[in-house]
Amino acid sequence: MTPPKRYHPVLVVLHWLSAILILFTLLSGLSSLDDLPNTPEKAPLLATHMTMGLLIFGLTVLRLVIRFVTRKPAPATAGHPLLDKIGIATHWLLYLGALGMGISGLGIASQAGIFPLLSGETVPLPADFSIYPPRIGHGLVARLLLALIALHIGAALYHQFIRKDGLLGRMWFGK
Numbered sequence: 001m002t003p004p005k006r007y008h009p010v011l012v013v014l015h016w017l018s019a020i021l022i023l024f025t026l027l028s029g030l031s032s033l034d035d036l037p038n039t040p041e042k043a044p045l046l047a048t049h050m051t052m053g054l055l056i057f058g059l060t061v062l063r064l065v066i067r068f069v070t071r072k073p074a075p076a077t078a079g080h081p082l083l084d085k086i087g088i089a090t091h092w093l094l095y096l097g098a099l100g101m102g103i104s105g106l107g108i109a110s111q112a113g114i115f116p117l118l119s120g121e122t123v124p125l126p127a128d129f130s131i132y133p134p135r136i137g138h139g140l141v142a143r144l145l146l147a148l149i150a151l152h153i154g155a156a157l158y159h160q161f162i163r164k165d166g167l168l169g170r171m172w173f174g175k
């Protein structure tokens with residue numbers, strides 16, 4: 001049976017939705033969340049961040065499940081076996097990175113006892129989240145994820161404009 005030309009439409013939706021949510025959560029986390037003092041005014045921002053982070057985590061798990069049960073297009077080539085291997089590794093590291101952010105985020109929230117923020121309750125915030133080990137991992141994986149996203153976007157542009165193989169169309173709707 002010939003492989004389909006595109007990914008399953010549910011995977012297409014999940015890909016672009018995750019891309020928007022991850023970029024927003026990463027950039028807002030690195031630019032504002034980390035810099036703000038842990039006063040009570042920070043609670044709504046943290047609650048929004050945690051909600052988006054949990055949503056991304058759930059969507060990533062759902063995406064992996066759907067990926068395994070749907071038919072995928074044939075493997076793409078970037079024109080060199082080493083580049084193809086880097087491409088495959090980048091895709092799996094992106095999944096791992098998204099899951100790693102969710103798990104380390106859950107670790108920080110549980111150690112800091114801030115889950116009640118999700119239901120609008122008030123809890124005291126620690127002076128600095130870095131006293132919790134998962135916070136170190138969360139910061140490191142965030143930077144790794146940002147680098148992987150840059151590589152992923154660079155590769156998509158390379159396929160689209162240099163190889164002109166229409167690879168981006170596989171992650172869009174159509175027959």
Ligand code: HEM
Nearest residue numbers: 025026029030034050053054056101105106109129139142
């Ligand atoms: C893919 C999902 C997520 C992304 C992309 C993300 C991104 C970030 C970033 C970029 C930072 C700042 C890191 C730094 O400057 O070193 C941060 C901090 C934080 N995140 Fe997340 N996060 C995610 C999921 C979560 C989840 C699920 C939770 C909790 C349920 C969470 C809780 C926190 C907390 C408590 C901080 C510390 C804020 C501070 O130090 O003031 N995150 N996150």
